[in-house]
Amino acid sequence: MAERSDQPAGGGDLALAFHDVGMTFADGTEAVRDVTVDVRRGEFVTIVGPSGCGKSTLLRIAAGLQTHSAGEVVVDRSRIGYVFQDPTLLPWRTVRQNVELLPQLHGMDKATRRRLADEAIATVGLAGFEQHYPKTLSGGMRMRCSLARSLTLRPPLFLFDEPFGAVDEITRERLNDETQQLFQAERFAGLFITHSISEAVYMSTRVLVMSARPGTITRGFTVPFGYPRQPELRFEASFADLCHEISVELREASAGAGR
């Protein structure tokens, strides 16, 4: 069953739309089938699914890093914030130089670059570390730096490819919080991919469950909690119930792989 987005209250302009998107690789592997999703400004949509279900492929298609073989994608690719699984910092550049990279690639002058970078660095709480090289930073700080880099261009659409998978639990929850606050402040459109159901529910306006390969959206859940969300939310019964419901759906979707 394909998911048609139910428009959330106050949903803004369309930032990304997939219409029956499918992707079959040259070797015949069908990664993604009939995916229909749209993400509007002010929406934070998360896709959860088993490993190898084609979640990342979907993001790569959205960003244009990969072409799709069926369906239609509507998106403005001129400014996309893409947060990778790894921080993908350039090790020979300091924190500031790394954050300045995108404005630099877009041909902005030095003063603008500097200003945008300093703002973004302050936003992610890395002020004071501008001159540090990535090798001296912890995993969480590298991720913050990576986030800051994607923030500089203030893209209307963010794609997150399991960005917090490699950091420890405490850091991860803190990053969830900060991303959520940032999302609330900027009202960008977010498409987030993760394995963690609680992370998905905590941050998103909607959670979509994707089945095992070929990946397709089996069900969508609207998350009823308002923003800003407080860490205590994770311990509330309604939060746990929703996580449970999604978890059941996810298990069924994953079981499909064995058929």
Place this chain on the structure above:
Amino acid sequence: MSELRPRRYGPRPQTLPGRSRRLAAVVVPPLILGAILTGVWYYASYVWLRGRRRVLLAPPHKVITDGFGDSTHLGEILAAAGRSGDVALRGLIIAILIGLTLATLMSQWRSVERAVWPYMISLQAIPILAMVPVIALLFDTGKTSRIIVCVIFSLFPMVVNALFGLKSADQGHHDLFTLNNASRWTRLTKLLIPGAMPAVFAGLRISASLALIGGIVADFFFGRGQVGLGQMIVRFKSETNSPLTLTAIAVACIFGVIVFLVFSWIERRVVGRWYVSAGRNGP
């Protein structure tokens, strides 16, 4: 099954302060190996080579007194080393220029890589001995020929390492540049070249030592023209002057070590700030 026998562990006792311990750990093992090798040398000199045959291999202290102690001859050796070094340096610079250019072109165009690769390997596979008469015929036995030999010696590691470095950028980094519509030139200058620097330096260290060897070998086989370390070695050997032969060899060796250290130092200065080399713990 044996029972658990818990034991108390205190902090590890430290007899020496950390710094001198670390220094000792760095200095002592090579000193021990050096002592063993010196022992083997003495053994070879005094036990294997009996009587008159001892002139074939002077013992270490003879090399120091009769070789390094002989200031006239040492001066000659050092002057020759300087000339060999000059040749090697010129050859190395040419090899670096050709090597980096080739590697860059090969990294950008597969067809260039496919075209050049077989010849690079052939160049590496040709025994230099076979090339010497050809080079001497074409370019005579002067400086040019020596430099050419140096280039042949040192080009291959330069190209291989630089190409490896240029091709080793992460897919994630490539994606990042693709997403931001980076041109080929931007990708090359902002991503590939900086990322290749550690590999380029690894190549440089090898190439620099090889250029020096190339300079000495060329001089050795040409046997004419400007006197370098190679001809010095040939001369002392023909005079069966073992201490001076060994001194010339030792000078060549020390020279090589210095070149290696200098390039290691430059490498640390340039990429040491950011590069975490495999096998070294932490920054």
